[in-house]
Amino acid sequence: MSDLELSMTTEQTNRNNSFSSEWLWRAVLPIALVALLLGFAAVDRSVLSPANLLNIAQQTSYLALFAMAQTVVILTRGFDLALGPAVSMVSVGTALAMAGATAAGHDPSTVLLAGLGAGFGLGIACGLFNGVVIALLGVSPFVATLGSYNIAIGVATTLSAGRPVQGVPKLFSQLFYSGSIFGIPAAIVITLAIGLVLHLMLGRTVFGRSLYIIGTNPRAATVAGLPVKRILIGTYVLCSTLAALGAIMMTARTGSGEPNLGGSLSLQAIAGAVVGGTSLAGGRGGVGTAVLGALFVTILSNGMNLTRIDGYIQMVVLGAIVIIGVLLDRLRLERRR
Amino acid sequence: MSTVVTAGMPRRSTHLGRSIVGRIGFLPALLVALIVGMSAIDPQFYGLINILNILRNASLLAIVACGQALVIVAGGFDLSVGAVVALASVVTAKTMAATAAAFPGNTALVIASGVAAGIGCGLVVGLVNGFCVAKLKVSGFVVTLGTMSATAGVGLMITSGIPVYGMPDSFVKGFGRAQLFGLPTAVYAALAVIAVMMFVQRRTLFGRYVYAIGGNVDAAVVSGVSIQRHIVGTYAVSSVLAALTGILLTAQVGSGQASFGGDRMMLQSIAAAVIGGVSLRGGVGRVEIVAISALFLTILGNALNLLHVDSRLQPVFLGIIMVAAVALDELSRRSKARV
Structure with missing residues (x-):
């Protein structure tokens, strides 16, 4: 065997090695997911029952949507602290618009349109505010979205007077919650569809690819002639629009507009994205990481609920998981280098 | 000749004005305007009770914000301060109650053990963060997001969400609710913290290194600064100060509660730091301005209350003012950079 051949084969095995270890690292989270499910199932059989699995899928679909929304902005090195309050605001706005339109005697489809218009309108307004303040005024995402966090909380509680808003029509709840296609609940169908579209958008469109460039190297993006400011505004609008959709789905589930619906969703969504492997340093992540992270967090809390682990201990576990998740991701990156 | 003079004069005065604003910032001006305006509108505002109320709340916020500012100057973030306030409060009260049951009558030991336990748990969280x-x-x-959740969970777990009583009277009435020369003890605590932190920032190696790390990590490494130790230090200081606030709050209210602090305190401390000119990019910021900014935020909330602005609408004002303050700062820096 000649030297050349030898070096080639070692190179090949090297590559194979790094390839398989890369795959191993990638498989850590899915393996952990399955292990988690089996572990909980060992304590309580009902964890693996079809009803509970469907339940997990349905719960995941909300968090996954919010994690996708966060992922879009995290890709550009930002994040959206206002996501949770925006969800509350959209929920209240949607319910109020529909209740108002119903009281005015409009037909069901007009009522539905009024609700969706109000909900998405509020969401887009929130995203525009964030985007303009961040991209045009140069305020850091943290401060800008902390500002809109407060504003959205104020608007949500003022509009609703701090009480749940009743009068959500049946058609709305059917469309976004209780309805199903081929036996798959509406929430799962919607999230799958949005996830597919977003995946294609991030991977195949100029807008999507430029998010990765902005996150990896903002200066290079500017030098390359990308309209960075416009893209950033678009990113925050996209994030808030996805959050608004999630808010509408959650409103359909509860059947009323809730001023506290968002609660700690901002941080939960960031945690979901980050646990799945989205990098807060920007440029790395996607629909897959968001969904995986959301699935992990949901299975963990679902399993802990079913095995009757104290709610306060759950907070401790979730906190530890977030840190460990990011630590593992960092180790993986270092190995690759 | 005369035209040159008239043309030169206003230019110099605006330059002078700009440099003064640049040195002090517009925050004190805003603060004075707020105080004068509110005094004119509502005499209740300068009533003794209201002033003491403002000072007490501002002191608590200022202490947390000083620690937060130090972490941000080093280029970090501490989301866990609100949860540490809650945990320290609960641990202090629990320890005091337990020690009081074990050694009845030994008040000094009871108070010392409680305060040590409170500060100690703050230190632990800070060290974990660091x-x-x-x-x-x-x-x-991410780290402080995680420890925030974990710390809040521990606080709720050891109390089941129920307030903890059983602290000695001398701690609550003799310290927490006491007044020295007409001012609440929390004010003196805050002044002491601010003075120490000013000294640390300006005169100690630690303080200078924190600026260096936040300003340019690589340059700091090359200059031989041990980055890790100093970063751990900033998080430890931040958590210990948050724990101190928790203890002060516990002494004032008379019970340990897991609902103290929370997200609100955490967000307000970051808001105070940022409005007080601490750059989230690191390397810039002074604790005394942050303390003024904490006072400003407290007075603002108080003013909105006195003006009967719906409490639900108040966050809207806070949000707008925060974004506006930072945007103005950013724009003025840009125009300065252009000049």
Whole structure:
């Protein structure tokens, strides 16, 4: 065997090695997911029952949507602290618009349109505010979205007077919650569809690819002639629009507009994205990481609920998981280098 | 000749004005305007009770914000301060109650053990934060997000969410609710913290290194600054100060509660730091301005209350003012850079 051949084969095995270890690292989270499910199932059989699995899928679909929304902005090195309050605001706005339109005697489809218009309108307004303040005024995402966090909380509680808003029509709840296609609940169908579209958008469109460039190297993006400011505004609008959709789905589930619906969703969504492997340093992540992270967090809390682990201990576990998740991701990156 | 003079004069005066604004910032001006305006509108505002109320609340916020500012100057973030306030409060009260049951009558020991336990748990959280950020290189945002959840969970777990009583009277009435020369004890605590932190920032190696790390990590490394130790230090200081606030709050209210602090305190401390001119990019910021900014935020909330602005609408004002303050700062820096 000649030297050349030898070096080639070692190179090949090297590559194979790094390839398989890369795959191993990638498989850590899915393996952990399955292990988690089996572990909980060992304590309580009902964890693996079809009803509970469907339940997990349905719960995941909300968090996954919010994690996708966060992922879009995290890709550009930002994040959206206002996501949770925006969800509350959209929920209240949607319910109020529909209740108002119903009281005015409009037909069901007009009522539905009024609700969706109000909900998405509020969401887009929130995203525009964030985007303009961040991209045009140069305020850091943290401060800008902390500002809109407060504003959205104020608007949500003022509009609703701090009480749940009743009068959500049946058609709305059917469309976004209780309805199903081929036996798959509406929430799962919607999230799958949005996830597919977003995946294609991030991977195949100029807008999507430029998010990765902005996150990896903002200066290079500017030098390359990308309209960075416009893209950033678009990113925050996209994030808030996805959050608004999630808010509408959650409103359909509860059947009323809730001023506290968002609660700690901002941080939960960031945690979901980050646990799945989205990098807060920007440029790395996607629909897959968001969904995986959301699935992990949901299975963990679902399993802990079913095995009757104290709610306060759950907070401790979730906190530890977030840190460990990011630590593992960092180790993986270092190995690759 | 005369035209030159008239043309030169206004230019110099605006330059002077700009340099004064640049040195002090517009925050004190805003603060004075707010105080004068409110005094003119509502005489209740300068009533003794209201002033003491403002000072007490501003002191608590200022202490937390000083620690937060130090972490941000070093280029980090501490989301866990609100949860540490709650945990320290609960642990202090629990320890005092337990020690009082074991050694009845020994008030000094009871108070010392309670305060030590409260500060100690703050220190532990700070060290965990610092270790994860400095040694494990996980981003400060994620680490403190995690410890925030965990710390809040522990606080709720050991109390089941119920307030903890059983602290000695001398701690509550003799310290927490006491007044020295007409001012609440919390004010003196805050002044002491601010003075120490000013000294630390300006005169100690630690303080200068924190600026260096936040300004340019690579340059700091090359200059031989041991980054890890100093970053751990900033998180430890931040958590200990948050624990101190928790203890002060506990002494004032008379019970340990897991609902103290929370997200609100955490967000307000960051808002105070940022409005007080601490740059989230690191390397810039002074604690005395942050303390003024904490006073400003407290007075603003108080003013909105006195003006009967719906409490639900108040966050809207806070949000707008925060964004506006930072945007103005950013724009003025840009125009300065252009000149």
